[in-house]
Amino acid sequence: MPENTPVTGGPDLPQRRRLVTEIPGPASRALQARKHRAVPRGIGTTLPVYTAAAGGGVVVDVDGNSLIDFGSGIAVTTVGNSAPRVAAAVAAQVEAFTHTCFMVTPYDGYVRVAEELNRLTPGSHEKRTVLFNSGAEAVENAVKIARAHTSKQSVVAFDHAYHGRTNLTMALTAKNMPYKSGFGPFAAEVYRAPLSYPYRDSGLEGPEAARRAIDTIEKQVGVENLAALVIEPIQGEGGFIVPAPGFLSALVEWCQANDVVFIADEVQTGFARTGEMFAVNHEGVVPDLIVTAKGIAGGLPLAAVTGRAEIMDAPHVGGLGGTYGGNPIACAAALAVIETIEGDGLIDRARSIEKTMKERLTALQQADPRIGDVRGRGAMIAIELVHPDTDIPDAELTRRTAAAAHQQGLVVLTCGTHGNVLRFLPPLAIPDHLLTQGLDVLAAVLEETR
Numbered sequence: 001m002p003e004n005t006p007v008t009g010g011p012d013l014p015q016r017r018r019l020v021t022e023i024p025g026p027a028s029r030a031l032q033a034r035k036h037r038a039v040p041r042g043i044g045t046t047l048p049v050y051t052a053a054a055g056g057g058v059v060v061d062v063d064g065n066s067l068i069d070f071g072s073g074i075a076v077t078t079v080g081n082s083a084p085r086v087a088a089a090v091a092a093q094v095e096a097f098t099h100t101c102f103m104v105t106p107y108d109g110y111v112r113v114a115e116e117l118n119r120l121t122p123g124s125h126e127k128r129t130v131l132f133n134s135g136a137e138a139v140e141n142a143v144k145i146a147r148a149h150t151s152k153q154s155v156v157a158f159d160h161a162y163h164g165r166t167n168l169t170m171a172l173t174a175k176n177m178p179y180k181s182g183f184g185p186f187a188a189e190v191y192r193a194p195l196s197y198p199y200r201d202s203g204l205e206g207p208e209a210a211r212r213a214i215d216t217i218e219k220q221v222g223v224e225n226l227a228a229l230v231i232e233p234i235q236g237e238g239g240f241i242v243p244a245p246g247f248l249s250a251l252v253e254w255c256q257a258n259d260v261v262f263i264a265d266e267v268q269t270g271f272a273r274t275g276e277m278f279a280v281n282h283e284g285v286v287p288d289l290i291v292t293a294k295g296i297a298g299g300l301p302l303a304a305v306t307g308r309a310e311i312m313d314a315p316h317v318g319g320l321g322g323t324y325g326g327n328p329i330a331c332a333a334a335l336a337v338i339e340t341i342e343g344d345g346l347i348d349r350a351r352s353i354e355k356t357m358k359e360r361l362t363a364l365q366q367a368d369p370r371i372g373d374v375r376g377r378g379a380m381i382a383i384e385l386v387h388p389d390t391d392i393p394d395a396e397l398t399r400r401t402a403a404a405a406h407q408q409g410l411v412v413l414t415c416g417t418h419g420n421v422l423r424f425l426p427p428l429a430i431p432d433h434l435l436t437q438g439l440d441v442l443a444a445v446l447e448e449t450r
């Protein structure tokens, strides 16, 4: 396929894995060489095939290869790439107006997204929503709001946490390389508490793990100083760690009793990804503030903080905002995403993807002791790869398996503090035959690496 040939994405793109060149092919390699000359090396590349079109469950590259997508652009295109309602809503909005700045002359789309998030997020209390551009920006603002509300400064994040790459969110993020190394000093008054990690906690129940975290916080921070606790209900970059039942609810209870704002970072887990609209719903947990981004707008940059009205209204007039936050095009996309999730029953689809993936991966695990753990919820599933017998993380095997999958036309991502977790985030629009074929490819490359 010659460079710049327009190819239409969306669900009508042929849903097949098809390799017509080596991976990456010549057109991608040429583009990657240009990238090296034009873009700093700090922007890494997971898989250097350059995208020409994407939709349903495939990414088509500039060489004409069609790859199975188990990445969704890191959990963003949950409703599918160029999903029809999103594409139509964006096109209509671009025709009407592209920007005025919501803080200058506002518009209906922003207010409707806020109303929808107030409706969809857990809890029947009165809520408010403010919109931003990225997950990190929204997490930072959730902390600002919590500090304004409590008149306290300290913030606690957890082991293995990932909350972004801005200064405050780097401080909240746990892993040094590649996210933090050399970029300090980091924001002050950020502390870390131990997480519940069932695979590595040897039988520690959720409430006990919460007690351990609370002890650390009480001893090392003090509730009189603590504004907020920020947690991913299922950790994303940290390794798709699902805390033991009762961990989150015990933390929420403790926060409520101590005037500490409980902030759920649902940037990766939110918007139907885990088989509920939000991952906290699995635990019946109602956060004070909930942060969303990624899957919220089908690929357009949008993020939000939604929460209790009395907390959200704490900052003074003009204290929150930004030029682009809640851009009208991104808002139109978000409304179309919500319509798609509800109209197409995508929460049920996420559950059926979980069933297919877990059945297959558990069967692989039974025959392969290098698969230490199979975990996750909905279409957010991972395997943790270890050295058999010792359970020591095997980052090298993980890297080799991901690379071999890429060669076979399957987009997979790695994660985890120790780099030994293979994660699967297919779009909910992926057809069953591609889901199965992707798992076949994975099984074959795991076999090859034995």
Ligand SMILES: Cc1ncc(COP(=O)(O)O)c(C=O)c1O
Binding pocket: 074, 133, 134, 135, 136, 137, 139, 162, 163, 164, 165, 232, 236, 237, 265, 266, 267, 268, 269, 293, 294
């Ligand atoms: C849980 C979580 N929080 C925050 C972020 C940061 O979001 P963004 O990359 O949009 O700034 C991410 C991104 O991966 C994330 O997974």
